[in-house]
Amino acid sequence: MFKTIVMRTDTKEVCVFCVAAPDEINLKKARAAIGAKEVVPVKPSELPALTGYVRGGCSPIGMRKKYRTFLDSRAMDMERIYISAGVRGCHIALSPAALAEAAGAAVCPLAL
Numbered sequence: 454m455f456k457t458i459v460m461r462t463d464t465k466e467v468c469v470f471c472v473a474a475p476d477e478i479n480l481k482k483a484r485a486a487i488g489a490k491e492v493v494p495v496k497p498s499e500l501p502a503l504t505g506y507v508r509g510g511c512s513p514i515g516m517r518k519k520y521r522t523f524l525d526s527r528a529m530d531m532e533r534i535y536i537s538a539g540v541r542g543c544h545i546a547l548s549p550a551a552l553a554e555a556a557g558a559a560v561c562p563l564a565l
Contacts, residue, residue, distance in 0.1 A: 457511040462489035469522040476564035510541040522556045525563040
């Protein structure tokens with residue numbers, strides 16, 4: 454199971470990160486991936502306007518706008534991963550390569 458984390462940089466750019474659900478995102482790695490000095494999670498109240506999704510149902514595919522998206526490289530070691538289908542409690546199973554292609558995601562180390 455992979456979770457989707459939506460963050461904003463110091464320049465106000467919105468970026469999307471996907472990491473395994475039990476993992477935490479390493480902010481230093483996230484900043485390096487996007488080339489930003491700072492990165493902070495967006496407020497849950499901002500998610501619907503930015504993504505079209507609510508907290509707990511945020512999917513890295515099908516957002517209102519196309520944001521730069523990053524997938525933790527450890528996903529590539531798995532045959533199949535699960536991501537939110539856009540509604541709390543619903544999930545999609547797909548290969549990490551299919552997710553990277555569908556989301557236009559860069560694959561890089563992100564987890565602690």
